Structure formats: C-alpha cells, structure tokens
Amino acid sequence: MTGLRIGPALIVPVTAEPFTGYVEVTGGEITHLGPSPTDGPAAETVATPGRIVIPAFVNTHCHTSQQLGRGLGDDVGLLTWLHERIWPYELALDESDSELSALVCAIEQVRNGCTLLADPGGRHVDGMARGIAAVGIRALLGRSAMDSGDGRPEGDRESTAEVLDAQDDLAARWHGTGLLRFSYTLRTIFNCSDELITATLERARELGTVVQMHVAEVPEENEHAVATRGVTTVRHLDRLGALGPDFLAVHATWVDDEEIALLAERGCPVSHNAASNLKILGTPRIADMLDAGVHVALGTDGAPSNNRMSMIDEMWLAAIVQKGVRRDPTVLPAASVLRMATVDGAGALGMGDVVGSLEVGKRADLVVLDPFTANFATAADPVSALVTACKSENVESVLCDGEWVLRERRLTRVDEAAVLAEAADRAAAVRRRLKL
Ligand SMILES: [Zn+2]
Incomplete structure (x- = not known):
C-alpha cells in the first residue's frame, strides 16, 4: 500500500x-x-x-557551529572577521554549544525548505551531528582541518597526522549513520600543507566521499599561493590532483579565465555563496563559470558571514547579482538557479542519485x-x-526521507520555542566569554 x-x-x-x-x-x-x-x-x-x-533545497556550504555567532562578523574585514572573531568564537564553543548551534541551524534550514547541508567543519563534530540529527535532516559533516600557517589561535594547533587521525575517527563514527555522511575538509590553502591536502584526497577517495575546501576566497590568498607554491590556489590544487567531481571548491571568488576553464574541464563543482561573498570576499564570476560549463551549486555559508541562512534568499541574490555584474538580465534564468539550489547541489555533494529532484526511485525530500x-x-x-x-x-x-520534519509550519521533532530561548542565552554567554 x-x-x-x-x-x-x-x-x-x-x-x-x-x-x-x-x-x-x-x-x-x-x-x-x-x-x-x-x-x-x-x-x-x-x-x-x-x-x-x-x-528540498541542498545547502552546499553551511557552518552549523557558527549559528550562535550570528552578528559577530558584521562590518569588519576578512582577516579581522577570521582571526579576531570567528576563530576565537569557534575555540570558545564546547561540544554542547556546538550541538545547540547545529540544532538551531538545522531548524532554520528546515524552515527554508532545506534538508541536506554540507558543513565544512567545526571542532566538535559529535555535537554537530547530534544537533542536526535531532531535527531529522541530512548532512555531510566535516571537521575544520588546519595543520599550518599564521593566525591560528593557541589551542588549535594540530600536526598533519593529528588532523587526519581525528577525521578518520569521525568518518568511522558518522559516515552512513542515519542520514549523516562524513566528508574530509581543508580549511584554506593558508592553513593546509601540501602533505595534508594530498593525504586528505587519498582518504576521501578511499571512503567514497567528497572533500570540501575554501578556495580562492580573496586576492591575498592567490598572492600567498604564488609566494609559497609558485602558482595560484586553483592551479596549485590541480597540480596536486585535487580538482575533480569529488572536490567541492567553496567560493572560488577570485579566479581567472584559465582557472574557470580548469574547473570546468575537471568537473570540479563550485559552491557559490552570493550573500557571504558580497559581504566579505567579492563577487565571483558565476555567469562566466556557467557559460564555461562549471558545475555551480549554492550555499548560505555561516550565520556570521551571511546572517540570512536561507537557500530561498540565496537563489534570488545569486540571480540578481550576476545579472547586474554582467549587465545582462538573461543570465542565470530562474530554472537554472532552481537547479543550482537542488539537483546540482546534490550532485556537488556526491548525492545526485539520492536526492535533489522529484524522480521515482529517489528518496523523498x-x-x-x-x-x-x-x-x-x-x-x-x-x-x-x-x-x-x-x-x-x-x-x-x-x-x-519520507518523514515530515515540518508539518503545516510546525517543527515535528523539536520544541522550537524552547530551543530558541536556550540558544539565545547560550549565544550571549559565548559573547560574554569572548568579551565581544
Ligand atoms: Zn566557509
């Protein structure tokens, strides 16, 4: 029946x-x-x-553990944002804070029609996993991976082996548990050695999962890559064999024609986060990427870099910004943007055969x-x-997955009002600890 x-x-x-x-x-x-x-x-x-x-929408870049930090990154430059706000904030969270943060984030995702998110990594992945699972949606979990570079706060300095071992342990625990999967992550080229990048690719491919990495976020990143590796980030990642359908390049804000062609040729998906890009990083050439055949998906980024964690808002913004950038109202037509937010997002996370469109045989999201x-x-x-x-x-x-997680505007699995009240108190407590 x-x-x-x-x-x-x-x-x-x-x-x-x-x-x-x-x-x-x-x-x-x-x-x-x-x-x-x-x-x-x-x-x-x-x-x-x-x-x-x-x-249901697929959010290909969503820092669930940053939800308690909403508003902490308003009106400051990227390096202040990262070094003085976000890293100290992430370090100030314990596992229970991360769980609550992910829980609130998952609630906001459901209220905006999203049932699959890719988290590029917090520190307390067990907490994040429990928070997301409580709401009943899917996630590609990750642990923030950094083994080198400047600016990392005290207490967040791990060796390459420690970074990899911690991820192996989490992969064993969460990959395929309920609706959760695990992915290996690389924070940025500023903070990831080539040894870590290469070993990460190997492990992810062995597990059959994707790698998530912030790529070409700011011009300074390309300058750093040229100074330390001899070429820009995208070119260097290609030299390491990273670019491919199982490597999610997040942002790709500052890429040239040759790099766009490379992303297209390798079938390497890009997670475009229009609001967060405009706020902090710049305006990527998404219309040009689509013309070149790059696989582009959409994401919200985290609450301190966007404030609005809605894929619905992201679709509208992605379309309207690119029309303005190209001064061409015909780019990013609605049907293409809807694909980017759904089936192309699922494909970018290696789940194109599971969700992302309404087809007989797919899971019911x-x-x-x-x-x-x-x-x-x-x-x-x-x-x-x-x-x-x-x-x-x-x-x-x-x-x-065939279960109502929101039914006539009510969350079915959690007491939303109670969660939000607790989260507001907890966010204030974290700000007090950070003196922000
Ligand atoms: Zn990010």
Whole structure:
C-alpha cells in the first residue's frame, strides 16, 4: 500500500516539466509521480490544493557551529572577521554549544525548505551531528582541518597526522549513520600543507566521499599561493590532483579565465555563496563559470558571514547579482538557479542519485509551498517566482526521507520555542566569554 499521497498540487520535479498532480511516497522513497494518484488507498493522504511541491533545497556550504555567532562578523574585514572573531568564537564553543548551534541551524534550514547541508567543519563534530540529527535532516559533516600557517589561535594547533587521525575517527563514527555522511575538509590553502591536502584526497577517495575546501576566497590568498607554491590556489590544487567531481571548491571568488576553464574541464563543482561573498570576499564570476560549463551549486555559508541562512534568499541574490555584474538580465534564468539550489547541489555533494529532484526511485525530500501570500499569489509564472518572489513564509511543510520534519509550519521533532530561548542565552554567554 502507498505510504503517503500528496496532491493535487503543481509538482515541479526540476529535472522534468512541471505538472499538476500527485507525489506518492512509500518507505521513504518516491514511488509515483503523475497527474492522477495510483489506485487504492494510502496510509496518509495530504490534500494540497493550490500548493507547489518542489524538491528540498541542498545547502552546499553551511557552518552549523557558527549559528550562535550570528552578528559577530558584521562590518569588519576578512582577516579581522577570521582571526579576531570567528576563530576565537569557534575555540570558545564546547561540544554542547556546538550541538545547540547545529540544532538551531538545522531548524532554520528546515524552515527554508532545506534538508541536506554540507558543513565544512567545526571542532566538535559529535555535537554537530547530534544537533542536526535531532531535527531529522541530512548532512555531510566535516571537521575544520588546519595543520599550518599564521593566525591560528593557541589551542588549535594540530600536526598533519593529528588532523587526519581525528577525521578518520569521525568518518568511522558518522559516515552512513542515519542520514549523516562524513566528508574530509581543508580549511584554506593558508592553513593546509601540501602533505595534508594530498593525504586528505587519498582518504576521501578511499571512503567514497567528497572533500570540501575554501578556495580562492580573496586576492591575498592567490598572492600567498604564488609566494609559497609558485602558482595560484586553483592551479596549485590541480597540480596536486585535487580538482575533480569529488572536490567541492567553496567560493572560488577570485579566479581567472584559465582557472574557470580548469574547473570546468575537471568537473570540479563550485559552491557559490552570493550573500557571504558580497559581504566579505567579492563577487565571483558565476555567469562566466556557467557559460564555461562549471558545475555551480549554492550555499548560505555561516550565520556570521551571511546572517540570512536561507537557500530561498540565496537563489534570488545569486540571480540578481550576476545579472547586474554582467549587465545582462538573461543570465542565470530562474530554472537554472532552481537547479543550482537542488539537483546540482546534490550532485556537488556526491548525492545526485539520492536526492535533489522529484524522480521515482529517489528518496523523498520535498517541500510543500503555500503561494497564497502577498509576495507570491499574483505571480505570472510560479516556477520563476520560486526564485524571484518566494520567501521563507511560503514554506508550509517539509518532508525528509519520507518523514515530515515540518508539518503545516510546525517543527515535528523539536520544541522550537524552547530551543530558541536556550540558544539565545547560550549565544550571549559565548559573547560574554569572548568579551565581544
Ligand atoms: Zn566557509
């Protein structure tokens, strides 16, 4: 018997044409998509007249342990942001803080229709894993990996072997546990030796997971790479054999034509974080990358670098900024941006065969949107409006792996009000400890 029947609604599979009809889910898997339901009863039927059903968003860059640090990085330059705010903040967290931070972050992700996030790494991965799992969504976990370079705070200095061993240990514990997976990470080329980069690639490929790394964030990073390695970051990573479909290059804000061609040729995905880039790093040439055939996905980055942790906002911003940068309103059309936020995000995390679109056989991660709001109701093209007009308030219900994690705007697994009250107190306590 069918487990769950949702419809009638405007179904937007992303990898196929939208249609009015039904989605059915059994055992957490999408078993039917069509203009009519299958024959026979369903264990649960959810009537969704006038609603829009889309695949859940994939956030390819989301620092869950920075959620308690929202607002700590406003209006300061990158090096102040990193050395005086973020690293001390990360060091000030204990495992319980990290768990609460990840829990609040996961709540915000669900409220914005996201069920899969890639965390490039905090220090207390066990806490992060528990916080995310409590809300019931998927994550690619990571541990912040640094073995060299300036600026690292006291207490955060590990050898290459220590960095790798700690990640091996976490991979054994979390990769494939529930909806969680583990990925190896590299913080930046400023703080990762070539030995660490090479060994990380080896381990990730052995485990069959992706590597996440912040790449070409600021011009100073390329200058540092040239001074220490002889070429820019992207070129050097290619020399080390890093660039490929299993290497997620985060930001890629400062790359030239040759580097864009290299990313495309290697099939190396880029995580584009429009808000965080504009706030701190610069404006990457995303339209040029797409023209060159680079696989681009979207992400929010962390709360201190974006403040708005919403993939819905990211879609709108990514599109509108690139139209302005290129002075061409035809770049990044809505359908492409929707792909970047869903199926291309899943592909960038090595999960393109699992989630990211509505297809029979994929796991059931989807969002029911209520378009009956002032910002959406009059839209001429509802699919275009998903990118141009949609807001968090349109997210009505969210299904992850066939289970409702948000049902008619209520979190199903956690007491949201209690969590938020505790998190506000804890964030204030962390700020007091840091004297910020
Ligand atoms: Zn980041």
